[in-house]
Amino acid sequence: MPEQETDPALVIPKALLSAWGAHPVSRKGPRPSLTVGRIVEVAVGLGDRHGPGAITMSRTAAELGVGTMSLYRYVESRADLLLLAVDAALGSPPPPAGATWRERTAELARGLRRVYRAHPWAAEVPVTAEPLAPSFVRWTEEGLAALEETGLDVSDRAQILILLWTYARAEGELAGDQARVRASEEMDAATAHRAFGHRLRTLVPEDAFPRVRELLAADLLSPERAARADDPAQDEAEFDLAVGLILDGVAARAARRGD
Template sequence: MTEHRLPPVVARMWGREASPRYGPRPSLDLGTIVDAAIRIADRDGLEGVKMSSVAAEVGMATMSLYRYVGSKDQLLTVMADAALPEPPALHDQGWRTYLADWTRANRDFLLSRPWLLALGQHTPPAGPRSLRWADRAIAALADTGLGYGERLSIAATLSGYAIGQAALAHALNRTTDATDSTVGLAEYRDVLGQVLDPDGYPELTAAVRANAFGVSEEWVDDADFTFGLDLLLDGIQALIARGKR
């Protein structure tokens, strides 16, 4: 396998960047700068994270920040990894129990830091924290007989489900006003009731009238998340069973 040169941002995340042989010793480190950026994002949202605001937070000139991180995009990439908690520990529970806990924990940290949702994920995870989440998920499936490709696909599917559910919960729990283009939890059912007609949307109209959406005041630990998660886990169980025939 050809060994490619590590991209600078990946080398920084893993501490593989070569130290300069000459010049003054850096007065800070990347971890301190990233911690400051995360504090700003927690406090002011992602829009508050600017190279100038991060530099001010750590007490340095903005241009000096580029000695530690090459661009704002690189800073955001490192932040997205550093802001993750450690994944749930692997114990002796079965794969299904662990992956249920893993997916719920994945969703919960996104709910606690909604600015992570705004970052999106346009490239495969490459940081130490995000790869530890992937490693634990495929490790939980090690005794199922599934191949590495299948196990990685399962981890990606469950992660995507957690992201989608966190984004939905954040959107539905937010407060909206008359000028906002989004719909919050309190308005959602009412909006559907106003725009749907039984001729064009017969089943969806009937579902709204039957209160099938059943949105509650707290869209976090609800039956909808568990229902969807169980569907995915049942599918994994069926995949495992097929492989054992």
């Protein structure tokens, strides 16, 4: 019996083979009426409109106007469909931009943020085989290249990229959560911000939690901040601040390595 049939470590999921173009659809029988690309496009659209729970074989088939069983000729399972949909949503990183490693890395992080803001459902899909999907490999290659100028070894650069990627992913997921809460309470962003401040001031005792009370008095929960709650520029500035703090640490570590 061939080794790859007995060693699970040597088995490559068919969805990954399909993503890399190494597992073509069988050409036996009638001419295929669908393509993997079209199926995945519809799945991404379902995720964008209704969340990851909507990305199922039956719902995707219904959107395509075909029977559910028709999809199994192209995609073997819902797990495979989700993997391919996330891969398509991530796509490719933006072209390298910036004169320094810091500028290029920050722009890469912004690119990831844009992806997860455009497709927040992608942040809710558990990470399984996706790190070997084409999109993940492309983003990883670009991230490692952006950080190369730091002089840090590839393991350090990989951990930095994971940290930035995790933050962008979590920030996208949080934005999706907040949007759902606002929708359920029928509030816009500014109203939701004011409601949060009011509830916190009402519920947190004045003689306790002094640091939280300090937060309440700060700009973070001020009326002026509430008015800017739905301002994309404010949102981006907060993201850039967090990324900047991470990159400050990267610069310090690189400097220590250079001593």
